[in-house]
Amino acid sequence: MTLRFALLASLSARPRTGYDLLQIFDSSVGFVWHAAHTQIYPELRRMEADGLLASVEVPRGPKAHKREYRITDLGLSALRQLASTPVEPSPEKDPYRLKAAYLEWADPEGARAQFELHLAHYARWLKQWQEMQQRIADGLDPVVNERLEARPAAEHRTIVAAKVFAYQGMSSRAEMEIEWAKQGLALLDTLAEPQP
Amino acid sequence: MTLRFALLASLSARPRTGYDLLQIFDSSVGFVWHAAHTQIYPELRRMEADGLLASVEVPRGPKAHKREYRITDLGLSALRQLASTPVEPSPEKDPYRLKAAYLEWADPEGARAQFELHLAHYARWLKQWQEMQQRIADGLDPVVNERLEARPAAEHRTIVAAKVFAYQGMSSRAEMEIEWAKQGLALLDTLAEPQP
DNA sequence: TGTCCCATGTAACTCGTTACATGATTGT
DNA sequence: ACAATCATGTAACGAGTTACATGGGACA
Numbered sequence: 001m002t003l004r005f006a007l008l009a010s011l012s013a014r015p016r017t018g019y020d021l022l023q024i025f026d027s028s029v030g031f032v033w034h035a036a037h038t039q040i041y042p043e044l045r046r047m048e049a050d051g052l053l054a055s056v057e058v059p060r061g062p063k064a065h066k067r068e069y070r071i072t073d074l075g076l077s078a079l080r081q082l083a084s085t086p087v088e089p090s091p092e093k094d095p096y097r098l099k100a101a102y103l104e105w106a107d108p109e110g111a112r113a114q115f116e117l118h119l120a121h122y123a124r125w126l127k128q129w130q131e132m133q134q135r136i137a138d139g140l141d142p143v144v145n146e147r148l149e150a151r152p153a154a155e156h157r158t159i160v161a162a163k164v165f166a167y168q169g170m171s172s173r174a175e176m177e178i179e180w181a182k183q184g185l186a187l188l189d190t191l192a193e194p195q196p
Numbered sequence: 197m198t199l200r201f202a203l204l205a206s207l208s209a210r211p212r213t214g215y216d217l218l219q220i221f222d223s224s225v226g227f228v229w230h231a232a233h234t235q236i237y238p239e240l241r242r243m244e245a246d247g248l249l250a251s252v253e254v255p256r257g258p259k260a261h262k263r264e265y266r267i268t269d270l271g272l273s274a275l276r277q278l279a280s281t282p283v284e285p286s287p288e289k290d291p292y293r294l295k296a297a298y299l300e301w302a303d304p305e306g307a308r309a310q311f312e313l314h315l316a317h318y319a320r321w322l323k324q325w326q327e328m329q330q331r332i333a334d335g336l337d338p339v340v341n342e343r344l345e346a347r348p349a350a351e352h353r354t355i356v357a358a359k360v361f362a363y364q365g366m367s368s369r370a371e372m373e374i375e376w377a378k379q380g381l382a383l384l385d386t387l388a389e390p391q392p
Numbered sequence: 393t394g395t396c397c398c399a400t401g402t403a404a405c406t407c408g409t410t411a412c413a414t415g416a417t418t419g420t
Numbered sequence: 421a422c423a424a425t426c427a428t429g430t431a432a433c434g435a436g437t438t439a440c441a442t443g444g445g446a447c448a
Contacts, residue, residue, distance in 0.1 A: 001406095001407095002291050002294065002407095003407080003408090005294065005295070005298075006294060009294075009297075009298040009301065012298075012301070017426095017427075017428095018427075018428070019426060019427050019428080022427090029294075029297075030287075031288065032288060032290050032293050032294050033288070033290065033291070033294045034287035034288060034289055035408085036408080036409070036410090037427090037428075037429090038408090038409075038410085038411095038429085038430085039407080039408065039409085041427090041428060041429065042429085042430095060416085060417075060426080060427085061416065061417055063415090063416060063417090064415080064416045064417070064426085064427075065416095065427085066426080066427060066428085067427090067428085079298075080301050080302070080303075083295065083298055083299070083301035083302035083306065083307075084301075084302045084303045084305075084306030084307070085306060086306060086309040086310040086312075086313050087291075087313075088313060088317065089313070089314060089317040089318075090230075091226070091230035092227065092228060092229070092230060092321070092366070093198075093229050093230055093436095094228050094229065094366065094369075095198050095229070095283075096365070097228050097362045097363075097365045097366055098198065098201065098202060098205075098225075098228045098229045098362070099201070099279065099283075100358060100361055100362040100365060101205075101225075101228060101358055101359050101361075101362035101363075102201075102208075102275075102279055102358065103279070103354065103357075103361070104351055104354045104355045105205070105208070105275050105279035105280075106276070106280045107276075107280045109280075110279065110280030110281060111279075111280070113282040114282040114283070117283075117285070118285060121284070121285045122285075125288070155300055157391065158299065158300045158387050159300045161299075161386075161387060162296060162297055162298065162299035162300055163297050165296055165297075165379070165380065166293045166294070166296040166297035167293075167297075168376075168379075169290075169292070169293045169296060169376045170288070170290065170293055172372050172375070172376055173290075173293075173369075173372060176368050176369060176372045179368070180364075180365045180368055183361070183364075184361065187357060187361055190357075191353070191354050191357060195353065197434095197435095198435090199435080213398095213399075213400095214399075214400070215398065215399050215400080218399090231436085232436080232437070232438090233399090233400075233401090234401085234436085234437075234438080234439095235436060235437085237399090237400060237401065238401085238402095256398080256399085256444085256445075257444065257445055257446090258444095258445095259443095259444060259445090260398085260399075260443080260444045260445065261399090261444095262399060262400085263399090263400085289408095
């Protein structure tokens with residue numbers, strides 16, 4: 001259902017091909033919800049079968065085609081419904097904390113490497129998310145700008161605020177993860193010291 | 197693989213039945229990695245087939261039985277291997293931030309209800325995780341204590357520190373989520389005000 | 393005798409990943 | 421000519437959820 005929501009939301013700005021959506025899932029939206037082409041293409045066809053999308057074949061060069069999907073009225077109401085229905089957060093499944101809980105079974109180098117990977121990963125993404133947040137706030141993100149053009153001016157404030165708020169949340173998460181990984185490395189140092 | 201890790205780790209303290217593990221997955225370990233009985237029972241059988249576990253049938257009453265699993269040497273080395281091998285964090289899939297990014301499609305009450313649910317959920321769990329952390333630090337958690345009894349005293353410091361550190365991470369996550377949800381509610385208030 | 397709790401299962405389905413494939417177009 | 425990019429697909433598998441099912445044991 002979440003992929004569906006992401007696709008409906010992306011297509012609510014303007015019609016796009018599966019490939020266009022793939023690009024978006026490798027950048028903006030994909031910074032929050034990743035999906036592979038092997039999942040996107042079949043899902044688009046299913047959504048069309050369900051009446052949420054409609055598609056046209058667009059020629060490209062003399063022989064090739066691409067298929068462009070637009071959201072239908074049914075799709076729009078599905079999007080509004082998904083967006084408006086609160087969902088109970090699911091039971092936690094946190095692979096990093098789980099692994100950390102059984103740290104005693106790891107050799108020290110393995111444990112250290114894990115925290116360092118964790119740190120590097122979230123440091124890298126923190127940068128991405130912060131840049132994205134800045135870009136949107138400055139009105140420089142092309143995907144968001146396309147959306148603004150398609151929507152009435154009265155909505156612009158909300159649209160920008162929502163996107164900035166989402167990426168801000170991603171950044172907070174990253175900062176928390178970085179802090180935690182640093183504490184993990186510090187913990188390994190203490191555990192390496194001989195006991196008093 | 198993560199469920200396997202969780203099961204191996206749980207069984208490294210002492211032999212247990214599927215039902216025992218279920219209890220644990222409804223409390224301690226399950227506060228970090230949730231799993232249902234429909235997933236646990238078949239996985240235990242597969243792990244036995246793979247030689248990671250061995251089981252015996254234990255009578256209970258005159259007619260009924262239960263099956264108790266213990267970790268084998270192969271299982272122990274699999275556990276050590278899983279614990280020691282660093283894993284690259286996966287691409288982000290964050291349903292909360294995704295939904296927030298398209299807040300403009302939600303009706304205001306729906307959006308508010310979502311943030312309130314989010315807040316209540318993580319407030320509830322923050323309490324659980326903090327209590328668990330305290331209980332372990334104070335040597336009062338029965339599951340951790342069983343583990344300590346089964347392992348040499350030299351490891352005790354590491355075992356307790358790892359568990360406390362994991363639950364500390366869960367708490368940090370919860371605090372971040374609570375803060376974010378509060379900002380979301382505040383954002384909805386600003387958006388409800390008329391523009392200057 | 394009824395109601396929990398103990399204890400374990402199957403089957404169908406959804407979601408997501410990985411591997412394998414194909415062919416046209418654009419630019420150097 | 422070749423490489424990179426555009427564009428889309430299938431198939432097998434693994435992980436996880438939901439629904440459906442069953443039966444014994446303990447205690448009031």
